[in-house]
Amino acid sequence: MRIAITADNHLTDKKKHPERWKTLENILNDIREKDINKIIICGDLFNDDCHNYSEFDKLTDKYNNIDFLIIPGNHDPNISEKAITGSNVTIYTEPEVISFNDSDYSFFFLPYKPKITMGQQFVSYQEDLIPREWILISHGDWADSIRTPNPIEPDVYMPLSRKDIANYKPTLTILGHIHKPLDDTDYNVHYVGSPCGLDITETGRRRYSILDTKNLDLEHINVDSEVIYFDETINIWPMENEDEYLKNQIAKIKERWDLNSEEMSKAKIRIKIKGYSSNIRKLKDFCEKSFEGFSFWNNEKPDISEVYESYNYELLKITEKVVARIDQQSWVEIEGEPIKNEIISKAIKTIYSIS
């Protein structure tokens, strides 16, 4: 059997965020076409401000051949079958170990609860959680976000530690909570990610997953998201041919996006230029022209508020060398720490501020 998996849909009133609803429907249509009739939702199906579920009832009624298996997340911790009425909807408000007929593995549905770790909850279910024969479905923070001695503190949500995994040995873990799709292949821990970016910071194509319950193949499928966000920063410094440099940078960005025409129509972009330039007006015009045909997030044009005027070409060689050196480093992107582009931007600022 194959089961579809999504999380962090953050549904609101339909009028407020129709794109989130439409994206979920796109997933449901896709899995129906694939003859899949179960979908697991790993928490945060609803946003905090959603208290009327009649639209969701309508949706589950429309897809009445699909079973919805839902756990609450930290944004919808109180959802229950008292308010959500579809007969094809199961909400796991308490931890539950489930077996499906065709699978040798059991599924542990662990709903989000505040002020407790996942490991603390495994204890009571120890007998049913046979090492390497169970799959964890939950909502919270995976080890990397726990760097403090006390994992239960504000901003840490029902954490799962490496020790929990080592002690209880789930064979596979699928979580909601972190909206960026992530795969920790060392521990077989996966965040399916939000299928429709909630705001400009949730960038790029999104996905949902399909799990084969027999061999535990986990396949990631591109979601037909109603909106695709892109948030890019381009660093600049005075050079002879700023246009040529910009043109290359922008070409690289578009190449990375790799959008087909349908995706392009769904893209909302934010472009920020940072650094020093000898002709800011020209830079602005060039940048606007290069992104013609794209729609800008919030209708904001390329942001040049952090570009300073400079005619200092003497620092060009130093800057080029520093930028190239930083660029060569393989920087691992860690949540909450600066990315390579930000480090380059800081370096340029440092170089030009001492002149």
Ligand SMILES: [Mn+2]
């Ligand atoms: Mn969420």
